Amino acid sequence: MSTTRRSLLRGGAGLAGGALLASGAAAQSFPFTPNQRYPDPAVQILDPSFARYRIYSSTLEQVATGMRWAEGPAYFPEGGYLLCSDIPNNRIMKFDEKDGRFTVFRENANYSNGNARDRQGRLLTCEHSVTRRVTRTEKDGSITVLADSFEGKRLNAPNDIVVRSDDTIWFTDPLFGINGEWEGSRARPEQPTTNVYRIGTDGKLSAVITDLVNPNGLAFSPDESKLYVVEWKGTPNRSIWRYDVQADGRVANKTKFIDAADQGALDGFKVDRDGNLWCGWGSNGALEAEPREVGGRRVYALRGKPEELDGVMVFNPEGKAIGFIRLPERCANLAFGGPKNNRLYMTASHSLYALHVEAHGAV
Structure with missing residues (x-):
């Protein structure tokens, strides 16, 4: 896709702080104009308790x-920048504040997906296709492989x-990166289950959860006594x-905490210092039972309205939805920085x- 100076300016007109468009690999721009009214109507208060977290x-x-x-997304305070994955374009991007x-x-x-910063300020990356491994980028730029197999068989994705x-x-180790050719390369899974793994300080890999179907996002409570994990499939709704x-x-003590009804789709999430869960949200892609007439064609439309589902849903420590941040695009993941x-x-x-x-990331 060719990019002219005029189209670049038009596509980036709403970008804050002079940010640039990502270049190469048929990048898709999405023009955006910030709301001129305070408080921003994109920040919706579903329960009065959320008002304290909104900055007017x-x-x-x-x-x-x-x-x-x-x-x-993963934020690095030492350098004042955020890294995120652009999975189909097979690259990691950097936003400099x-x-x-x-x-x-x-x-x-290697079609990286999740990223994180370890306690020493190094980048941890889930390479979720081709190599199918977890790596650490050392301070000198070299790559250390932390995990690529379990019990003699390759990890999934x-x-x-x-x-x-x-x-x-x-x-987490679901199948997404090897299910097709869009986010990597199709491959046969070798693990009998889709697991949540723990890498000990001794480097030993253990499967701590083995009964979830395609586990996705995960995070700890502020005191780290609780672990939250998204299950992408296996229950009536994502959970x-x-x-x-x-x-x-x-x-131990597996408990259903959130059920993403209302056609919502949970993905990645983060926990703040008060124990609230800030969750990527959007349509789960489910179709209506019957087709409707659209432009002279009978079309099976998505259930619900994706434009009303896209954003971030915030749940309190009791699992009650208290706030929603509407986005013009579906939110996959988030990070405090x-x-x-x-x-x-x-x-x-x-x-x-x-x-x-008015919230701060727990870790």
Whole structure:
């Protein structure tokens, strides 16, 4: 796709802080104009308790665009930048808060999905196709492989990743990266189940959860006594399960915490210091039972209205929905960042959005 100066300016007119479009690999831009009214109507209060987290004079910003499917945001406070995956374009992108530049951090990223920063400030990456492994990028730029197999068989497609304060690394391993050719390369799964794994400080890999169908996002409660995991399939709706984390690293007492009814689709999420869950949200793709007339054709439309589902749903520690941030694109994942850890970054389809809030990331 050719890009003229005029189309670049038109597509980037709404970008905050002079951010650039992602270049190369048929990048798709998504024009956006910030709302001029305070408080921003995109921030919806579903319960009065959410009002304390809304900043009256803060508005939703599109800080970058030009990706095909944005995922895996991870913020690095030392450098004041955020990394995220552009999975179909097989690259990791970098947004620099200082100058608003949006550039390619890594090409040929093995269709990376989830990213995280470890306690030493190094990048952890779920390479969810081709290599199908979890890696660490050292300070000198070299790559260390942390996990690529379990019990002699290759991992499926590492998806999302989180680091606990004891330096153990936890990640999910569904099938998405090997199910087709869009987010990687089709391959036969070797693991009999789709698991949640833990990498101990001794490097040993253990399967801590083996009974979820395609586990996706995961995060700990602020005190790390609870582990939350999204199950993409296997229940009537996408769900978040809650587990008690035991001293030896095992989990127990599986409990259904959130059921994403109303055609909603959970994906990645983060927890704030108060224990609220900020969840990527959008249509689950389910079709209506009967077709409807559209332009002279009988079409099976999506259930619900995706334009009303796209965004971030916020749940309190009891699992009650208290707030919603509407986005013009479906949100896959998010991360807290900024100098004060109160800037919510949201990877949504083609773009990266940001919103300052009165909440801070738990880790």
